[in-house]
Every structure is written in structure tokens, then in C-alpha cells.
Amino acid sequence: MAVPSGDQKPESYYVGVDVGTGSVRAALVDQRGTLVAFAEQPINQWEPQFNHHEQSSEDIWAACCVVTKKVVQGIDLNQIRGLGFDATCSLVVLDKQFRPLPVNHEGNSHQNIIMWLDHRAVSQVHRINETKHSVLQYVGGVMSVEMQAPKLLWLKENLRETCWDKAGHFFDLPDFLSWKATGVTARSLCSLVCKWTYLAEEGWDDSFWKKVGLEDLIADNYSKIGNQVLPPGASLGNGLTPEAAKDLGLPAGIAVAASLIDAHAGGLGVIGADVRGYGLACEEQPVTSRLAVICGTSSCHIGISKDPIFVSGVWGPYFSAMVPGFWLNEGGQSVTGKLIDHMVQGHAAFPELQAKATARCQSVYAYLNSHLDLIKKAQPVGFLTVDLHVWPDFHGNRSPLADLTLKGMVTGLKLSQDLDDLAILYLATIQAIAFGTRLIIEAMEAAGHSISTLFLCGGLSKNPLFVQMHADITGMPVVLSQEVESVLVGAAILGACASGDFSSVQEAMARMSKVGKVVFPRHEDKRYYDKKYQVFLKLVEHQKEYAAIMKGD
Ligand SMILES: Nc1ncnc2c1ncn2[C@@H]1O[C@H](COP(=O)(O)OP(=O)(O)O)[C@@H](O)[C@H]1O
Ligand SMILES: O=C(CO)[C@H](O)[C@H](O)COP(=O)(O)O
Incomplete structure (x- = not known):
């Protein structure tokens, strides 16, 4: 593998780890965004009741270790420059000593994650929406039951003694992983802005937490839900701790990035590609004409804009949550x-x-x-x-x-x-x-987005029928990346940014995401x-x- 000859500079690699709903994937990625090695490991899910979906942070970390060790086998570890994580936006609960706490009536502390698709907090989200608090305008006007505030309220109202009172740390899964790797509890701007009502410029709004009955989270400067916030791709602390390095089979001290939610990593992995020569309208248009559609268990539709665009029923606008300096809106379909x-x-x-x-x-x-x-x-x-x-x-x-x-x-x-x-x-x-x-594109366009091209990735983008139907039904060309696993390219871009090898996220995106194929709509249909x-x-x-x-x- 990659043995440099003569005075040729050795290749630099980045490790990307993607925790999806059904499995954990890792890749070893080079500076051009090519996947050199890939590994996948399924993860457990429990459904103790209808609409309750749980996972285990210990299981997930163990799976991260298995796949990471596999992708770096046989390579000179000194060539690995950085590590990036992305994950589903599930809620991880730990006690004050960072041990898992149960999120279920059965008291099973191994199951300490309320998954993103869990719909247990219906009554809680209804009450949150009834407050009509101003932060709700930044989630499309209506908070989703899949976000974190309703889930936190559910825990407080239903598992007060066994979970809520003992909890020391509530993490979004991507932030749990970066903490596990570095010992740094800083949260990513991506997770806090997209799922926790944090505003990139103003920070937390005390009045929201008081109004919804979660005022206890304000204590100690929001220490349980995050008081140090970093942009995705920023380098965390002193890098990989010796303990995590041993777990993952990587060198201690390598740069570890502030993480991204999985859909946003997919967005980063596809949206910046050089499209010259494919006859696409977006070649002559700004990057804001591109819609990333990340299709796995769910589908997420991510469009970016220079100014905030308020789209009723579409999450956002979120500032700098994916590409620094840009706002984003995220439409979605919970099950695809x-x-x-x-x-x-x-x-x-x-x-x-x-x-x-x-x-x-x-x-x-x-x-x-x-x-x-x-x-x-x-x-x-x-x-x-x-x-x-x-x-x-x-x-x-x-x-x-x-x-x-x-x-x-x-x-x-x-x-x-x-x-x-x-x-x-x-x-x-x-x-x-x-x-x-x-329907989502029409809502985004009616509110001010101008979209001409779709960039698809995720498991469903491996299905040619799914891709052709998206082209035919939206009337837009669909760009597929050179690397099918573009979400992992996004995670690796984070590691590359944290390593300092690129001067900005935009530069890393442009260098590491590549067009593979374009599927045009059949206008005759x-x-x-x-x-x-x-x-x-x-x-x-x-x-x-x-x-x-x-x-x-
Ligand atoms: N080879 C394939 N061909 C067609 N569809 C696929 C293929 N592999 C996975 N899928 C679809 O993709 C979905 C999972 O996508 P994936 O991105 O792996 O999900 P997640 O990130 O949520 O774990 C599956 O539900 C399945 O419908
Ligand atoms: O809410 C989301 C992103 O904001 C995703 O739907 C969630 O993270 C699950 O992703 P996936 O379908 O890839 O497992």
C-alpha cells in the first residue's frame, strides 16, 4: 500500500467514521478524496415499545473501533493526519462520571441513546410548539419530535429519578464520539444549531429553556448540554487521547475534528465538486443552486444560501452549521x-x-x-x-x-x-x-432558493432506479459522486481540516469531492x-x- 518512491512525499491520509442508523462505516481517504479502504459493522437497535427506538453508546463506540482498526491495517500510521466523525443526531445520556444512563422504564443502562427517529415525545413537542417561542422560527416554524428538546423534556417528565436527576451530560451522538476520542466535551456548532436551538451568533436563549420547563439545563452555564461550541472541522484539544488511540488502532495525538451530523457530512462530501464538462446548469451558477440529498434510512435535503431563508416546514435557516459563512435549510423525509x-x-x-x-x-x-x-x-x-x-x-x-x-x-x-x-x-x-x-424543493424555491441540480448520496443512491426516478420526477439532473460512500468523504474532510492540511472547509471540499456520474431526467415522461x-x-x-x-x- 502507498509506498513512496525516491523523494516523493508520502501520501497523507484521513480517517472518516460515519455512524448511520443501521451500521458504522469507516474509510481511509487520501488528499484527493479517494477511498483507499472501507469497512462496515452493523449496530444494534432496540424498540422496547412502538415508537421508542434506542441504541447503546458503548456498542457504537466498539463498532467504531472495529471498523477503524480494519481500514488502517497494513498502512504506515505516521501517514494518518486526522480523524473526523459524523453520526445520526441521536441523544446520548451519561451520568456525572460519564457512565451510560438508561433512557427506558426497564432501567437498562446499556440502552442509553434515544434515537433520532424515536417519536416518544409527542406530547412534549406539542407543548413546546404551543409556546411559539422565537427560536422556533429557526427550525422551520415548528419543532420536530426528532429534535433534542422534546426528548429531554420526556426524560425529565418520565424518568426523573433513574435518569434525569443523575444525568451529567447530554450529547448529540456526533459530539459523544469526538468526546470519546479526545476527552473534550466541546460541542459542534452543527449539532447544537440543527437540533438543540442554539443560535450561531446569539448562543443559547435562556427564555426558551425556562418557557418549556427545562430551566435546570441553564445551570452552570449549560454545562450538561454544552458551553464550548466549535465549528465543524476545528481541531479538538490535544487530539486523540492515548486510551482512544489504543481502542481505535491509531496514533495518539493525531488531530480530531469537531463533528457533523451524518446528513451534513454527506452534504460536505458532495456539494463542492468541480462540475465542469458535464453540461450542467450549475456549472455557471453559484454553489447555492445545488441541493444535496442524503438518502439512507431517512432522506435529508440540504440547500445553502448567502442570506437566511425562512421556509415553513423546512428546518433552518441554520448559520455556518455545514459550510462556514453560509446559511442552510434542511428538508427531510423521516423514512425512505x-x-x-x-x-x-x-x-x-x-x-x-x-x-x-x-x-x-x-x-x-x-x-x-x-x-x-x-x-x-x-x-x-x-x-x-x-x-x-x-x-x-x-x-x-x-x-x-x-x-x-x-x-x-x-x-x-x-x-x-x-x-x-x-x-x-x-x-x-x-x-x-x-x-x-x-414537494420539498417546491417549498424551498417558493421561499427564495433557486435550485437546478441534485447531488445524491447515501445507501439509496446505490439504487439506479431511485436515482432515475428522482431525476424524472423533479426534472433535475442528479450528480453522483465518484465515491459512493460520500458521507465518509465528508467525515474525512473534517479530519483533513483539523489536521491543518487545508486552509478552509471550502478548499477541502473542492479538492476532495469529485463527480462520478450524472443522470439526466427523461423529459419525454x-x-x-x-x-x-x-x-x-x-x-x-x-x-x-x-x-x-x-x-x-
Ligand atoms: N445496494 C443497494 N441497492 C439499493 N438500495 C440499497 C443498497 N444498499 C442499501 N440500500 C438502501 O439504503 C438504505 C440504507 O442506507 P444507509 O445510507 O446505509 O443508511 P444509514 O446511514 O441510515 O444506516 C437501506 O434502507 C436500503 O433501502
Ligand atoms: O435528522 C437527520 C439529519 O439531520 C437524519 O435523518 C438522521 O441523522 C438519520 O440519518 P440516516 O438516515 O442517514 O441514518
Whole structure:
């Protein structure tokens, strides 16, 4: 591996660690943003009750150690210059001695993380929103149940003795990881601004915490939730501690960066690429014309702007939370990859699909895509769903309707349960997710964004059908990065910035993110998708009517 010859300067590497919902990934990345090594390890999730989702910070750290050790095997450790973490925005709870505390009635302290998709704090978020406090204008006007304040209030109201009174530290998962690596409790501006109501310029607002009944967090200058805040990519303390270095198999003292939420790392990994030569409109436009869409368990739609843009139902505007000096808005769909998996795995023909995909050594998605190609005959594949329509909010609507009471809908069901039926339902689900993206883009544009190009990454961007449907349904070209694991490139960019090898995040982005492929929309299918979009909008309108009927006398 990478042995320099003669007086050639040895290559510098950065390690990126990405903690997603379902697994932890690590990569060894060079200065050009190329992944030299990659490793992945699944992580546990518990659902002790419906809508309660928990994880373990000890499990997650152990998985970080396994994958990091794997990616640096056989390399000269002196070439590693920096380490960056990103993670889902889940809430980690530790006591005053930094030991895990239970976030459940069972008192199981191993499960000390309330995951981002946990919807236990519905009553709490409702009361928080009723305050109409001014900080709410910076989260799209309505706080999401997936943010941290409602979860903290739930812990205070439900687990006072076993958790709340004993708690010494509440971390966003990305900040827990940087603390574990360095011993520094400083929080990233990204996590605090995006999920905790911290404002980049004004800091914490005491009146918010008092109004929502969490005034105890103000004590000791907010020591439990963070009183030192650093921009993503800033170098933390004295770098990697000897203990963490041993755990991770890295040299002690290497630079460790202030972290990012996973979606924002994806944004950093894709949005700055040089697009010259691909015939894209955004080549002549500012970077603000690019929308990063990070599609994993959930999808996040990140657009940046020079000035703050207030988009109702779309999170933000957040200042400097991803690219320094820029505001950002983040639209999202709470379940996308998880919804596709739910639809596919819950279908009667799933065992047959699994058997056939395994026999061909294919993923179930690749098998379904080729099956759709077979049954579509001469028509475009998307036309197979002319009478099958899906509303995708099986876990509520994050953006732009910001309504967690919304549910999923399917119309056009038949008595068949065969593989054709499963494949077409899978296609309709993918299309519904793409229509959701179109709705988010329209809301962002109506508020002042001007978007011309999508930059997709995350697990779902490996699915060519998902990518083509996003292009066709939004009418915009989709850029895919050279590195499929662009979220890890984002994490490595953080490590590179912390090492001092680049003078700014912008410089690292421009050098390390690269275009791989561009997928253009099939404009000839536009009329069909416009009609399906009309049906899509009717579905939610009708759902609201049904709810109103049932509420009436
Ligand atoms: N090879 C693949 N082809 C198509 N879809 C995939 C593939 N791998 C993963 N996915 C989809 O991506 C989702 C997971 O994406 P990922 O980015 O790994 O999630 P997370 O970061 O939330 O753990 C899965 O739910 C699945 O639907
Ligand atoms: O809220 C989010 C970002 O702000 C993400 O949805 C959350 O972090 C989960 O990410 P993923 O779907 O990649 O696991």
C-alpha cells in the first residue's frame, strides 16, 4: 500500500467514521478524496415499545473501533493526519462520571441513546410548539419530535429519578464520539444549531429553556448540554487521547475534528465538486443552486444560501452549521430507505424474492429492478404505476408539511400477491419518495432558493432506479459522486481540516469531492409524472379530510 518512491512525499491520509442508523462505516481517504479502504459493522437497535427506538453508546463506540482498526491495517500510521466523525443526531445520556444512563422504564443502562427517529415525545413537542417561542422560527416554524428538546423534556417528565436527576451530560451522538476520542466535551456548532436551538451568533436563549420547563439545563452555564461550541472541522484539544488511540488502532495525538451530523457530512462530501464538462446548469451558477440529498434510512435535503431563508416546514435557516459563512435549510423525509425495506419485506412474495435474488447473487433491489425491466415491455418503467399510488409518510411528515400525525397511504391494491405485484409496489414507493422530494424543493424555491441540480448520496443512491426516478420526477439532473460512500468523504474532510492540511472547509471540499456520474431526467415522461404528482397531492388532501370526518360528531 502507498509506498513512496525516491523523494516523493508520502501520501497523507484521513480517517472518516460515519455512524448511520443501521451500521458504522469507516474509510481511509487520501488528499484527493479517494477511498483507499472501507469497512462496515452493523449496530444494534432496540424498540422496547412502538415508537421508542434506542441504541447503546458503548456498542457504537466498539463498532467504531472495529471498523477503524480494519481500514488502517497494513498502512504506515505516521501517514494518518486526522480523524473526523459524523453520526445520526441521536441523544446520548451519561451520568456525572460519564457512565451510560438508561433512557427506558426497564432501567437498562446499556440502552442509553434515544434515537433520532424515536417519536416518544409527542406530547412534549406539542407543548413546546404551543409556546411559539422565537427560536422556533429557526427550525422551520415548528419543532420536530426528532429534535433534542422534546426528548429531554420526556426524560425529565418520565424518568426523573433513574435518569434525569443523575444525568451529567447530554450529547448529540456526533459530539459523544469526538468526546470519546479526545476527552473534550466541546460541542459542534452543527449539532447544537440543527437540533438543540442554539443560535450561531446569539448562543443559547435562556427564555426558551425556562418557557418549556427545562430551566435546570441553564445551570452552570449549560454545562450538561454544552458551553464550548466549535465549528465543524476545528481541531479538538490535544487530539486523540492515548486510551482512544489504543481502542481505535491509531496514533495518539493525531488531530480530531469537531463533528457533523451524518446528513451534513454527506452534504460536505458532495456539494463542492468541480462540475465542469458535464453540461450542467450549475456549472455557471453559484454553489447555492445545488441541493444535496442524503438518502439512507431517512432522506435529508440540504440547500445553502448567502442570506437566511425562512421556509415553513423546512428546518433552518441554520448559520455556518455545514459550510462556514453560509446559511442552510434542511428538508427531510423521516423514512425512505426504511420505508422501501418495510414495503418489500412485508409483502407476501418477499421470501420468493429473497430466494431468487440469492440464487443470482444479487441484492433484492437489483433483482427487483431487473424484474421491472422484464415486465415493463416497451413502455418506460415508471409507467407501470399508472393506477398504483403511494403517500410515503408512514412515520409522519418531516418536510414541508411538518405534521407527525400523517400516515402512509396506498391506493390501487389488487388481489394478487406475486412478484410482479411486489415489484410494482416497490416502484410506486420509490416514486412517492421522489414526489416528496419534489414537494420539498417546491417549498424551498417558493421561499427564495433557486435550485437546478441534485447531488445524491447515501445507501439509496446505490439504487439506479431511485436515482432515475428522482431525476424524472423533479426534472433535475442528479450528480453522483465518484465515491459512493460520500458521507465518509465528508467525515474525512473534517479530519483533513483539523489536521491543518487545508486552509478552509471550502478548499477541502473542492479538492476532495469529485463527480462520478450524472443522470439526466427523461423529459419525454414529464406529462405522466405531472399527472401522478397531482394524484400525490390529492392523497394528502384526502387523508386530512378523512381525519376531519372522523373527528366530527
Ligand atoms: N445496494 C443497494 N441497492 C439499493 N438500495 C440499497 C443498497 N444498499 C442499501 N440500500 C438502501 O439504503 C438504505 C440504507 O442506507 P444507509 O445510507 O446505509 O443508511 P444509514 O446511514 O441510515 O444506516 C437501506 O434502507 C436500503 O433501502
Ligand atoms: O435528522 C437527520 C439529519 O439531520 C437524519 O435523518 C438522521 O441523522 C438519520 O440519518 P440516516 O438516515 O442517514 O441514518
